[in-house]
Amino acid sequence: MAARETNPNFMNGVPELLILRLLQQEEMYGYEIVQAIRNRTAAVIAVGEGVVYPVLHALEREGALRSRRKTVNSRSRIYYSVTPRGSHRLADLSEAWSNLAAAIQKMLTGGQHGEAIQ
Amino acid sequence: MAARETNPNFMNGVPELLILRLLQQEEMYGYEIVQAIRNRTAAVIAVGEGVVYPVLHALEREGALRSRRKTVNSRSRIYYSVTPRGSHRLADLSEAWSNLAAAIQKMLTGGQHGEAIQ
DNA sequence: CCATAATACCTCGTGGTTCGATGTATGGCA
DNA sequence: TGCCATACATCGAACCACGAGGTATTATGG
Numbered sequence: 440m441a442a443r444e445t446n447p448n449f450m451n452g453v454p455e456l457l458i459l460r461l462l463q464q465e466e467m468y469g470y471e472i473v474q475a476i477r478n479r480t481a482a483v484i485a486v487g488e489g490v491v492y493p494v495l496h497a498l499e500r501e502g503a504l505r506s507r508r509k510t511v512n513s514r515s516r517i518y519y520s521v522t523p524r525g526s527h528r529l530a531d532l533s534e535a536w537s538n539l540a541a542a543i544q545k546m547l548t549g550g551q552h553g554e555a556i557q
Numbered sequence: 558m559a560a561r562e563t564n565p566n567f568m569n570g571v572p573e574l575l576i577l578r579l580l581q582q583e584e585m586y587g588y589e590i591v592q593a594i595r596n597r598t599a600a601v602i603a604v605g606e607g608v609v610y611p612v613l614h615a616l617e618r619e620g621a622l623r624s625r626r627k628t629v630n631s632r633s634r635i636y637y638s639v640t641p642r643g644s645h646r647l648a649d650l651s652e653a654w655s656n657l658a659a660a661i662q663k664m665l666t667g668g669q670h671g672e673a674i675q
Numbered sequence: 676c677c678a679t680a681a682t683a684c685c686t687c688g689t690g691g692t693t694c695g696a697t698g699t700a701t702g703g704c705a
Numbered sequence: 706t707g708c709c710a711t712a713c714a715t716c717g718a719a720c721c722a723c724g725a726g727g728t729a730t731t732a733t734g735g
Contacts, residue, residue, distance in 0.1 A: 516711095
């Protein structure tokens with residue numbers, strides 16, 4: 440975790456990004472997040488529980504999330520919500536993603552110098 | 558290494574995608590690709606030689622690239638260009654990336670609840 | 676000339692993430 | 706009673722990107 444000369448693993452942290460984004464919009468619990476991601480992306484992205492729960496635990500440990508037990512319909516659930524720190528982290532990840540996506544998009548669609556493609 | 562039920566590692570394969578894209582535009586050699594990616598993305602993405610060369614070798618092994626030695630300015634280089642198979646692979650990766658980026662973009666900018674896709 | 680940098684190639688071990696499998700427990704329903 | 710959906714959790718395997726390190730050749734410049 441020392442200083443990085445180049446860019447860190449570009450792509451990693453997408454599950455984390457999506458989870459933070461969902462939780463910023465509304466309080467949710469793990470099992471719900473798994474399905475929400477699947478539903479809202481039309482199954483383009485499908486993270487399993489084995490991905491979501493560890494991320495939730497890690498984020499809570501870092502102070503980016505806070506949790507509270509709550510029983511709904513005689514179902515015990517652990518609801519998570521973002522802290523100010525989590526909000527800040529979301530902003531960072533969000534910007535990093537935007538830069539990355541823009542860079543790739545530009546490479547995919549951009550015709551380098553005015554050279555003819557053939 | 559069997560068939561995958563869910564989505565494969567969403568993010569992986571970005572270096573491969575960028576390399577294929579560059580080579581489709583023009584014949585290039587490894588060392589040049591490293592710098593081209595860095596330059597054309599304003600250093601947002603910076604893959605090292607340790608990433609590029611193994612990808613080139615793997616793609617050639619799969620028949621997605623073909624190579625030829627060429628000496629330019631008394632510099633011996635190995636130029637790579639995409640085969641029809643590589644072109645097909647680029648199309649696949651490109652589409653996968655587009656879907657992914659669109660899905661994430663929608664989640665980041667979307668309102669409270671995911672609305673109908675449009 | 677010799678040292679240094681830049682070019683150009685290559686491989687290996689490491690590390691961080693995601694994945695799928697698996698495990699536990701409870702509630703609804705036929 | 707049996708089964709499925711809900712809801713939590715963890716673990717090892719797989720995978721990919723990364724940086725460090727290694728070789729060789731060609732300019733540069735003191």
